[in-house]
Amino acid sequence: MKILVCVKQVPDVERIVVRDAADGMAALDISNEFRMNRFDEFAVEAAVRIKESMAGASIHVITVGPGRAADVLKRPLGMGADQGIHLKTPTDADPGPAAVAAFIAGYARSRGYRLILCGSMSEDGLNGQVGPMAAAYLDLPYATQVIAIQPAPDPSELSIEREIEGGAREMLAIRLPALLTLQPGINRPRYPSLSRLLRAHRQGVETIPTETLRPAEAWVERLGLMAPPRMRASQVLTGSAREKADRLAAILKEKAFI
Amino acid sequence: MVIAPCANGRVHPETDELVAFGRRLQALRAGAIGVCIVGGDVNVAAREIAQRHSVPVTAIQAAGFSHYLSEPYVAVLTEEIEAVKPAFVCAPHTSQGWEWAPAVAARIGAGCICGVDGITECQGRLCFQKELYGGKVKGLFSVSTTTTVISVMPGIFTIKPAPPPCPPGPVTYKEAAWRPAQTRYVGTRQAGVDASDITAAPIIVAVGNGIGSPENIALANRLARRLPKAAVAGTRVVCDRGWLGYDRQVGISGASVAPALYIACGISGASQHVMGMRGARFVIAINTDPRAPIFNEADICIVEDIIRFIPLIEEACGRLAEGTKEAIDVR
Ligand SMILES: Cc1cc2nc3c(=O)[nH]c(=O)nc-3n(C[C@H](O)[C@H](O)[C@H](O)COP(=O)(O)OP(=O)(O)OC[C@H]3O[C@@H](n4cnc5c(N)ncnc54)[C@H](O)[C@@H]3O)c2cc1C
Numbered sequence: 001m002k003i004l005v006c007v008k009q010v011p012d013v014e015r016i017v018v019r020d021a022a023d024g025m026a027a028l029d030i031s032n033e034f035r036m037n038r039f040d041e042f043a044v045e046a047a048v049r050i051k052e053s054m055a056g057a058s059i060h061v062i063t064v065g066p067g068r069a070a071d072v073l074k075r076p077l078g079m080g081a082d083q084g085i086h087l088k089t090p091t092d093a094d095p096g097p098a099a100v101a102a103f104i105a106g107y108a109r110s111r112g113y114r115l116i117l118c119g120s121m122s123e124d125g126l127n128g129q130v131g132p133m134a135a136a137y138l139d140l141p142y143a144t145q146v147i148a149i150q151p152a153p154d155p156s157e158l159s160i161e162r163e164i165e166g167g168a169r170e171m172l173a174i175r176l177p178a179l180l181t182l183q184p185g186i187n188r189p190r191y192p193s194l195s196r197l198l199r200a201h202r203q204g205v206e207t208i209p210t211e212t213l214r215p216a217e218a219w220v221e222r223l224g225l226m227a228p229p230r231m232r233a234s235q236v237l238t239g240s241a242r243e244k245a246d247r248l249a250a251i252l253k254e255k256a257f258i
Numbered sequence: 259m260v261i262a263p264c265a266n267g268r269v270h271p272e273t274d275e276l277v278a279f280g281r282r283l284q285a286l287r288a289g290a291i292g293v294c295i296v297g298g299d300v301n302v303a304a305r306e307i308a309q310r311h312s313v314p315v316t317a318i319q320a321a322g323f324s325h326y327l328s329e330p331y332v333a334v335l336t337e338e339i340e341a342v343k344p345a346f347v348c349a350p351h352t353s354q355g356w357e358w359a360p361a362v363a364a365r366i367g368a369g370c371i372c373g374v375d376g377i378t379e380c381q382g383r384l385c386f387q388k389e390l391y392g393g394k395v396k397g398l399f400s401v402s403t404t405t406t407v408i409s410v411m412p413g414i415f416t417i418k419p420a421p422p423p424c425p426p427g428p429v430t431y432k433e434a435a436w437r438p439a440q441t442r443y444v445g446t447r448q449a450g451v452d453a454s455d456i457t458a459a460p461i462i463v464a465v466g467n468g469i470g471s472p473e474n475i476a477l478a479n480r481l482a483r484r485l486p487k488a489a490v491a492g493t494r495v496v497c498d499r500g501w502l503g504y505d506r507q508v509g510i511s512g513a514s515v516a517p518a519l520y521i522a523c524g525i526s527g528a529s530q531h532v533m534g535m536r537g538a539r540f541v542i543a544i545n546t547d548p549r550a551p552i553f554n555e556a557d558i559c560i561v562e563d564i565i566r567f568i569p570l571i572e573e574a575c576g577r578l579a580e581g582t583k584e585a586i587d588v589r
Contacts, residue, residue: 013392014526018549026395101364124391127372129360132328136364141329141440144357159444164353167449167504167511172327175440183511185498219369219403223380226387226396228554232541236559241570244560248542249574251558255540257461257519258485258575 001057001176003047004113005081006104006131007040009065009072010124018227026225036072039119041189042182046149047117048080049187053151058082062107064100066092070205077200078192084205087213095210097125098217101133106213109138115158116179120145131181142179143172147186259344261335262295262307263354264326269303269310272350277311278417279348279410282377286384289345292316296334298323301431308427311417315429316342320436325443328357334434336365344405351409359409369401373529375411392526393551413533451505453513459489461519464508464535465501466493468524468545468564472501477568478523484572491515493531509534523564527552544568 011030021027044061051057059081063069066089073084087103089095095103108116116135121128128144135142147169148161156176161169163183174180237244252258260280263270273293280291293307296318304317320334331354339347339362347362349355351373363370376387378398385398386408456462463482469475475490482488490506497507508515509531516537523544525531532555535541543556544564553559560567 011391013394014547014550016391016394016549018395028391028395097360098364098370126389126392127360128356129363129370129372132357132360133364133370136332136361142361143328143441145353161447162353163511164446165510167451167507169447169449170325171444171447173442173444178440184494188499217367219401220371221400221402222397223383223385223400224398225390226398228389228393228396228551230554231536232555233557234553234559235557236553236561241562241567242574244562245567245570245574246577248558248560248571249578251542252485252519252575253578255519257540258578 001050001054001114002112003050003057003059004108004111004116005040005043005047005059005061005076006116006118006134007044007061007063007072007076008037008119008122009034009063009069010037010122013123018225020227021225024226026227028225034068034071036075037119037122037124039121039123039182039184041075041119042184042186043117043119044076044079044081045187045189046182047115048190050115050149051080060085060113062087062104064095064103064210065089070207073205074197074200075192077203078194078197079190080196084200086205086207087210088207089210094125096218096220097127097129098133098219101130102137102217103210103213104130105134105137107208108134114176116140116177118179118181120181120183128181131179135179138179140177140179141174142181143174144181145183146180147183149180149186259339259342259346260291260293260348261355262293262303263350263352264295264297264331265303267297267299267303269306270350272352272412273307274311274417275412275415276348276350276410277313278415279377280346281417282415283346283348286377286379287345290314292342292344294318294335294338296320296323296331296434298436301429304429304431305426308429312424312427314427316432317429318432318434320434322436325446326354327438327441327443328361329441330436330438332358332361332365333437335362337434338432339366339405347405347407349407349409351411355409359407363407366405367403368405368407369403370407371399371401372409373411374408375414389529393528393532394549411529413536451503453505453507456489456491456506456508456515457513459487459515460517461485461488461521462491462508462515462517462535462538463488463521463523464491464493464525465496465523465564466525466531467495469496469501470524470565472499474565475501477565481521481568481572484575485519493525493528522552522556523568525552526550527555
């Protein structure tokens with residue numbers, strides 16, 4: 001079984017600084033530290049577990065992004081993926097989910113993948129669109145928010161569970177080839193192994209410029225950023241840590257919590 | 259065009275919110291609102307929506323429909339949307355809408371924005387607002403395609419239904435074939451967790467990824483013991499790691515809580531978490547990142563390292579308690 005896992009390189013969200021800009025808008029200072037989207041680790045782990053339980057399975061891991069994005073393939077290769085593919089965009093600008101899905105579909109078409117796995121969304125865009133869109137472009141059955149994958153009695157199917165509101169689960173049977181986007185918590189992603197990382201380093205990745213694939217569609221344009229509104233008082237306590245703790249205790253007392 | 263969530267035979271409450279969203283759109287861009295509902299038995303629900311909101315409703319009765327499934331749902335909706343050619347398709351940002359909306363958009367070549375929580379006018383263009391970067395900022399997006407597919411965040415847009423004298427909207431009945439060729443619905447299993455420990459607690463000490471290690475959960479437990487009837491809860495990340503049980507998870511895929519006091523320790527404030535604690539009466543957030551989105555949801559914001567700070571809270575409470583005791587002794 002050939003498995004394709006889609007991963008994204010994202011900036012470290014905690015290090016992002018939001019600044020006020022002109023006209024009530026906001027601007028972002030994005031640090032130069034990038035890492036693999038945390039939600040994608042679950043997709044890589046799920047693929048590695050399938051490979052371990054199935055003779056002859058292989059895992060390709062694919063990313064769309066500028067030159068620096070090739071780095072994001074190292075971790076999945078270290079976790080057990082066999083081959084990395086970098087669809088290289090000409091600029092740093094994120095082409096958006098529709099284009100990313102079209103690029104991935106363009107690459108995956110006619111390469112015989114039985115299963116395509118994605119994370120549920122990316123930490124930066126929070127869109128969760130690439131999976132369903134790639135499935136549509138490839139005309140594949142798909143499911144999102146998948147929280148369990150089991151082999152089915154019929155080897156051309158998988159038994160899966162989707163997580164719906166309140167933690168309930170829909171049980172489905174899906175025929176392969178198919179695309180799944182995985183919920184965080186479906187597994188506990190392993191750490192990459194050093195020997196695999198070294199091997200991945202030697203092996204390198206396949207790089208394909210996105211200009212050679214179906215052109216990107218720029219349908220959705222980001223016009224600006226805004227600081228999120230305050231939903232509550234958001235009173236900031238100041239002073240030393242001890243002063244803040246005293247003030248907090250006083251507030252708890254005042255409100256009769258203690 | 260509002261796509262009412264598929265809930266066999268029943269009108270889903272999210273329908274009201276989607277109509278409210280449609281009305282907001284209407285206030286900015288003139289146009290007619292129509293609701294479309296797809297399912298196995300939707301005629302009664304369609305009439306109810308037409309009555310309630312005084313809008314035209316298309317009821318697509320799908321023979322063989324037993325339960326929502328992405329594949330046939332996308333096929334039926336794509337056909338209907340291509341026939342009607344609406345400027346906007348509004349879906350709920352739920353496990354259903356978030357699943358089908360991007361696929362429908364890809365099939366019809368429409369721009370798609372998921373998780374929209376606001377509409378504004380920006381540089382003369384209609385802009386849809388949604389969270390980015392874990393909720394640290396909102397992005398304003400504009401779309402250039404003839405049809406735009408939007409999934410609307412639940413719990414944001416509200417509406418009062420049209421008062422009774424309003425004439426009901428017309429209902430159009432259609433039929434479609436339900437062809438789930440590659441996917442099969444097997445059944446639904448309810449969540450097996452009992453979250454009553456946290457839903458009943460008047461005070462919640464909630465921990466996030468910032469707690470750093472399973473051993474540090476003890477800090478939260480100690481603080482909770484200091485506060486009357488407090489329970490410890492956590493974010494999905496903490497529960498997924500096994501640091502807390504799933505019966506302690508707060509958020510859309512866990513429990514919704516409404517305690518008198520919610521102390522968020524090392525929680526970033528992702529919308530999936532926040533939706534489960536919006537009902538809290540008083541919120542204290544402690545986080546090392548001064549721009550963590552949880553601070554927008556807090557009454558009291560403390561920029562500190564929780565590992566160092568939680569013990570300080572206990573000490574401060576202790577000092578306060580002692581102070582009170584002394585005062586009483588003196589008396
Ligand atoms: C479909 C779906 C459903 C989901 N459902 C839920 C749900 O029900 N509930 C839920 O919680 N999540 C849910 N999530 C996940 C959600 O998107 C976030 O990933 C999650 O809430 C983040 O958890 P966190 O705040 O603990 O972690 P992070 O986002 O990693 O945040 C950790 C925070 O701790 C701060 N920090 C780090 N170290 C310290 C320190 N020493 N002291 C103080 N602060 C520190 C950081 O600045 C950061 O803000 C869902 C996601 C999806 C896709």
